[in-house]
Amino acid sequence: MDLDLYRQIVEGSPDAVILGDREGVIRLWNAGATAIFGFTAEEAIGRSMDLIIPERLRARHWDGYNRTMVTGVSRYGAGDLLAVPAVTKDGRSISIEFTIQMLKGPAGEILGPVAIIRDVTKRFQREKELARRLKELEAKGAR
Template structure:
């Protein structure tokens, strides 16, 4: 027996943020996980530009890529995960990872972009701390080896 899937319920229940934006980059869907992740309610996000969560220094690069995707209908982030910084409502920076899907019109033009987003801030901080620790250990080892060879 095949169960009918309630897509609205799925979007509302899933733990990853789901954000859909139209051809001009205005947010048209903002699920509860997006609210938890970025701090903006649906009312605050819907209809607004994705600039809401994009750090200012990243915006030009983002919009260049966004426009290229709209023009060509091609994105490499359907399969490859993109890791970038984002901004929370309170101003703190997040490290996010996401994939995208393109939604098309009946004429096969890109109508919207769906991003499925995960907050990887804690993993990113752990990786950075680990890299720092390895660098410190390598420096100690090099200093010890230099002292021993003198």
């Protein structure tokens, strides 16, 4: 396959494709990432992933990230769907789901993770509202 075709797939994806290096610096940021988070590639590339990680979750994120970079093992298996909050350029909190894949160099060394991310905020809010309504109905039925 042609390298240009890969570029088109990554750049044209409505999902965010973000690559972090071993230190957690953003090295790839596609148009989907811009649409979801609001930062352009020029604003994001070269910056820490803290850009989109809520401050209250950063310590936990970096503990796991650094451990994975040292051991090469993530507690999240290939294909595991992770769900976490994230932050946009304008400071909004959003809900995201993503998968990660560890990228390795020619000698098997860890280069860093690539994440494929989808904004699921609307679905998360609908589910939260349905759960609230169900709880109300159950409370009424228990009376």
